[in-house]
Amino acid sequence: MKLSSRIPFRLALKQTPEQRSSSIDTYQRTMLHSNLLRLVARGGPKRLMSTATKLTTVEVNDKTGIATLTMNRPPVNSQNVQLLEDLQKSITEIENNKSRGLILTSAMSNVFSAGLDIHEMYNTNEERLRIVWTELQNAWIALYGSSLPTAAAINGHAPAGGCLLATACEYRVMVPNCRIGLNETQLGIIAPKWLMSGFLNVLPKRVAERALTQGRMFTTQEAFEVGLVDEIANSKEEALEKCSAFIGSFAKVNSLARGLTKLQFRAENIKEFEKIREKDVANFIALASRPEIQKDMGIYLENLKKKGKK
């Protein structure tokens, strides 16, 4: 069940602030309850499985019971609507198939994900912008709000939306000589609070504020030093092993207690996000439609293409 589809937010908007807050608490309780049922159901035997959507694959290791979710949209896993929808489908599938945990990684050799597909936001209409942003929100909340242990094997660059997915996970392992960060201010745009929340979870506030205002892209080594990534691995295989070891560290912990504890830590951010998600879509449409932002996107795309040809 998708977290995003369970929120009676349109109804909540018509209520008083007190009623709204109580609806959100009801939502939280429902969310915790459904995650609880899923956790109870996860007690059964492990299964060997390999499935695919158009742009993602899921492979469950039959020995560890850990699922690896691989993004596969060449050349750079830029996040178009299809990839964002496929991510949600795969996350839901992993939550329902008794996996012990989820590792997110990329099929590309040097890119984890290049963030939102800028082509999806350039020269388009409001309806498309609404779909793009809603699916980004949905993919983020599916990963951030999962009660499963989650880890990112960051086998390449992870700017903007790539960093968003990595920081929605509980643990990050990155290969050397790549970059990760939220570079929005470098692009002249402001990332909303929910988009920063994973980042804010893992970095000291002072470091996060400076990085976000600078739009800083950390090298692997720098990211490790500030705690944005937990470990460095010499290859994708090693990154996957380290992620598996992290998930394996919960083997002797009651999975129900673990999952609910995680969700309690994240509940405040999720609640805040649910309060503003519709307004956030409207804000994004307004920002991305502005002529000067559209002009900048065109220039940015041109520069990316030129760089690619060099």
Ligand SMILES: CCCCC/C=C\CCCC/C=C/C(=O)SCCNC(=O)CCNC(=O)[C@H](O)C(C)(C)COP(=O)(O)OP(=O)(O)OC[C@H]1O[C@@H](n2cnc3c(N)ncnc32)[C@H](O)[C@@H]1OP(=O)(O)O
């Ligand atoms: C830009 C303004 C956006 C305004 C939006 C308004 C509102 C708010 C949004 C707030 C949140 C936004 C989140 C985002 O995620 S925006 C996207 C930010 N992403 C980036 O800035 C990354 C850009 N890409 C790179 O830096 C590099 O491509 C790389 C990921 C480091 C990989 O480098 P390399 O392996 O050398 O590959 P190339 O640079 O040669 O790229 C290969 C082809 O892929 C195209 N490409 C790359 N990134 C994107 C992208 N994000 N969207 C669409 N297309 C992308 C690139 O143009 C090349 O295409 P070509 O083969 O046709 O030349």
